[in-house]
Amino acid sequence: MAIFIETVLSGLMAGVMYALVALGFVLIFKASGIFNFAQGVMCLFAALTFAGIMEKTSVPWPIAFVLTVAVMVGVAWAVERFVLRHLVNQEPIILFMATIGLAYVLEGVGDIIWGSDVKVINIGLPSGAVDVLLDNFDIYLDKLEVFAALIAAVLVGFLAVFFQKTRIGRALRAVADDHQAALSVGISLQTIWVIVWSVAGFVALVAGIMWGAKSGVQFSLSLIALKALPVLILGGFTSIPGAIVGGLIIGVGEKLAEIYVGPMVGGAIENWFAYMLALAFLLFRPQGLFGEKIIERV
Amino acid sequence: MSETSASTILSVNNIEVIYNHVILVLKGVSLTVPEGGIVALLGANGAGKTTTLKAVSNLLHAERGDVTKGNIVFRGEEVQSLSPNDLVRRGCIQVMEGRHCFGHLTIEENLLTGAFTRRDGAAAIKASLEKVYTYFPRLRERRTSQAGYTSGGEQQMCAIGRALMSRPNMILLDEPSMGLAPQLVEEIFEIVKELNEKEGVSFLLAEQNTNIALRYATYGYILESGRIVLDGAAKALRENEDVKEFYLGVGGEGRKSFRNVKHYKRRKRWLA
Ligand SMILES: Nc1ncnc2c1ncn2[C@@H]1O[C@H](COP(=O)(O)OP(=O)(O)O)[C@@H](O)[C@H]1O
Numbered sequence A: 001m002a003i004f005i006e007t008v009l010s011g012l013m014a015g016v017m018y019a020l021v022a023l024g025f026v027l028i029f030k031a032s033g034i035f036n037f038a039q040g041v042m043c044l045f046a047a048l049t050f051a052g053i054m055e056k057t058s059v060p061w062p063i064a065f066v067l068t069v070a071v072m073v074g075v076a077w078a079v080e081r082f083v084l085r086h087l088v089n090q091e092p093i094i095l096f097m098a099t100i101g102l103a104y105v106l107e108g109v110g111d112i113i114w115g116s117d118v119k120v121i122n123i124g125l126p127s128g129a130v131d132v133l134l135d136n137f138d139i140y141l142d143k144l145e146v147f148a149a150l151i152a153a154v155l156v157g158f159l160a161v162f163f164q165k166t167r168i169g170r171a172l173r174a175v176a177d178d179h180q181a182a183l184s185v186g187i188s189l190q191t192i193w194v195i196v197w198s199v200a201g202f203v204a205l206v207a208g209i210m211w212g213a214k215s216g217v218q219f220s221l222s223l224i225a226l227k228a229l230p231v232l233i234l235g236g237f238t239s240i241p242g243a244i245v246g247g248l249i250i251g252v253g254e255k256l257a258e259i260y261v262g263p264m265v266g267g268a269i270e271n272w273f274a275y276m277l278a279l280a281f282l283l284f285r286p287q288g289l290f291g292e293k294i295i296e297r298v
Numbered sequence B: 001m002s003e004t005s006a007s008t009i010l011s012v013n014n015i016e017v018i019y020n021h022v023i024l025v026l027k028g029v030s031l032t033v034p035e036g037g038i039v040a041l042l043g044a045n046g047a048g049k050t051t052t053l054k055a056v057s058n059l060l061h062a063e064r065g066d067v068t069k070g071n072i073v074f075r076g077e078e079v080q081s082l083s084p085n086d087l088v089r090r091g092c093i094q095v096m097e098g099r100h101c102f103g104h105l106t107i108e109e110n111l112l113t114g115a116f117t118r119r120d121g122a123a124a125i126k127a128s129l130e131k132v133y134t135y136f137p138r139l140r141e142r143r144t145s146q147a148g149y150t151s152g153g154e155q156q157m158c159a160i161g162r163a164l165m166s167r168p169n170m171i172l173l174d175e176p177s178m179g180l181a182p183q184l185v186e187e188i189f190e191i192v193k194e195l196n197e198k199e200g201v202s203f204l205l206a207e208q209n210t211n212i213a214l215r216y217a218t219y220g221y222i223l224e225s226g227r228i229v230l231d232g233a234a235k236a237l238r239e240n241e242d243v244k245e246f247y248l249g250v251g252g253e254g255r256k257s258f259r260n261v262k263h264y265k266r267r268k269r270w271l272a
């Protein structure tokens, strides 16, 4: 039983990270209909910048954090100015390809500026086993993971309030609903895009730091993005709760599958379980668990 | 443009509009709207009414349309190169055909998005909201409903109310009667008239429903295939024989046949 609980818990923690990455996708997809292939690389780039600034300048981490946020806002601005603005009204596939290009650019730039060696993020995040659980129930749970989950929860709460209660949040939802109408009431799409990409960059930074603290900042970090895809298919591309629940399901699902089904088929299920689940969803519920209902009424 | 006096809020001067760099849709359209007026832009489906309105509000650009000739002057300023956002700030806002409410936002949130460009503070915006609710009491009742689940009439009211939230001097209103029951259409036009009289909002009104549009407008233009073919005071247009024959008093059935006649007449006019 302890093993089961331990598996579920560690799955949940991994799921939180998937959810964070997926969240960035959802934000951009909702506001601009763009499937942002570069989201994973944005995590890498943000974490790399954060770790790089700390390494080279040895400023305290909050300052490095603020600087990195500024860099991500700069990235958002540049993306709007040099990419999106010129591709307005193009087919979604063209925008998607542009984000593939963006992924390579970010990866290359990160490499040139900060080098390609693995960086460690050491900002005194808690680590080691949660003693209460280990002592009383013999369950091993990493404090870092618990901490990451808490941060993610706070972040999601913050985003929810931002979206529901603020003027800009309302404008973001308006743009997500109907571009044309949003334009017609004087909402500037360019401003909205910069904001959305900035928020997505911020989410990427948080996810990147958590992930980087766990396993170092290195190229493989951008590959979590590939896990975000099945999360999105599960949760629906336009749903924030969907991204979270989808992330958790995939996190837990793949860990459980690895332990209980893995031995039967020779292991390594963790690597492809998520895609199988996504495939099943595509067949039976293509709009995902929480995909937005399309309101049709005249 | 020298003749555009202080009392003209909008003048469209001989504009040509091309979509996708190839499709010529407007072929030299000119019209003026006096300060505080209601001007109707009439014509059958596909005549170019929406295109004209979007040329003014500059929503055209988002549809790959371009004004390639002529100019548009709003309150003494050439506005072709401004963004929709700039125009809303200057007091010119479009209510799009088909209403286009934000379906997943509540009615009240929809209205508030209309105040996006305003910088005069929460209290002033709250006051405008109250004003919109007094003009459209029904919106107050439905304020917490998702707009996507409200009726067509309520959505039309929401779209107009949302535009009002920007404190416009001029509203470009595209086919408000579309798909609404006659009684509701009447109700909406009454409110338009009230807004015009009490709030001093000027209207450029695109309509296929010539009958009602000419009852509320002071002046009208008739558009056919991207050209103005006739214009005049609303009263004069109502009494014009051609207008009577082709645009007024024709029931749903008669439409097909009168189109043929019209084609014939138009050919004759060109040949002559
Ligand atoms: N985005 C577009 N791209 C190409 N052609 C268009 C576009 N929008 C409208 N048109 C064409 O322009 C003409 C006028 O359309 P429109 O302005 O919508 O007329 P109306 O509002 O009077 O019904 C129509 O022939 C229509 O097919």
Ligand SMILES: [Mg+2]
Pocket: B046, B049, B050, B051, B097, B174, B175
């Ligand atoms: Mg139209």
